[in-house]
Amino acid sequence: MSTFGPQIEVAIARIRTEIAHLHAELTANNLVVWTGGNVSGRVPGADLFVIKPSGVDYADLAPENMILCDLDGTVIPETPGAERAPSSDTAAHAYVYRNMPEVGGVVHTHSTYATAWAARAEAIPCVITAMADEFGGDIPIGPFAIIGDDSIGRGIVETLTGHRSRAVLMQNHGPFTIGSTARDAVKAAVMVEDVARTVQFARSGGALVPIPQEAIDSLYMRYQNVYGQTPQGELQK
Numbered sequence: 001m002s003t004f005g006p007q008i009e010v011a012i013a014r015i016r017t018e019i020a021h022l023h024a025e026l027t028a029n030n031l032v033v034w035t036g037g038n039v040s041g042r043v044p045g046a047d048l049f050v051i052k053p054s055g056v057d058y059a060d061l062a063p064e065n066m067i068l069c070d071l072d073g074t075v076i077p078e079t080p081g082a083e084r085a086p087s088s089d090t091a092a093h094a095y096v097y098r099n100m101p102e103v104g105g106v107v108h109t110h111s112t113y114a115t116a117w118a119a120r121a122e123a124i125p126c127v128i129t130a131m132a133d134e135f136g137g138d139i140p141i142g143p144f145a146i147i148g149d150d151s152i153g154r155g156i157v158e159t160l161t162g163h164r165s166r167a168v169l170m171q172n173h174g175p176f177t178i179g180s181t182a183r184d185a186v187k188a189a190v191m192v193e194d195v196a197r198t199v200q201f202a203r204s205g206g207a208l209v210p211i212p213q214e215a216i217d218s219l220y221m222r223y224q225n226v227y228g229q230t231p232q233g234e235l236q237k
């Protein structure tokens, strides 16, 4: 049994519980079918993250079968869950954690509307205030990338570095979201599907009306700094 010292072991246990429970948000919000999609979370204070096992039913996900990995995406042997293969997107998540130190959580789904925009390789234009609030502008398209190595991770990092959006629509694949925590990344996954659906619906009824850049900037700053109870959302760089 691996040991990282008492403080890190406590952090690992907390992230295992958080990541197992956050997967329930993907099903509750209808963002995934069957075993598709995944959530991961960085372990604070260590070069480690926790991710789900590949192809396991959501109902069976539990803290003890979440998988602990280093930032190269290698499973830490002799830890709970290590006997199973980790998510097929582990290398992608690992690449994001290595290259975006401000990121504490990564989420991937094939949610219907966001994936439909990805299938058209079309960025979602910022035409509703909820998008300006949450994403600070358009939601960009990332490159087509093969599943299984770090190609997807490279596409996510290239697209989102220096971008306000915490969501990228990987071409022909679907949304990947990042956050300061795993919960924050799950929130972005819920929000990207919501705005993808609304903007799709709006366009079916007529021409979309863009929001002026000055108004987008103002909405984003208000939501990120004033909305709610504490500052939230924007990644601290």
Ligand SMILES: O=C(CO)[C@@H](O)[C@H](O)COP(=O)(O)O
Pocket: 035, 036, 037, 038, 052, 053, 054, 055, 056, 086, 087, 088, 089, 108, 110, 147
């Ligand atoms: O996008 C893909 C494969 O197309 C994967 O992300 C699956 O949606 C979930 O795979 P596991 O996390 O269960 O390996």
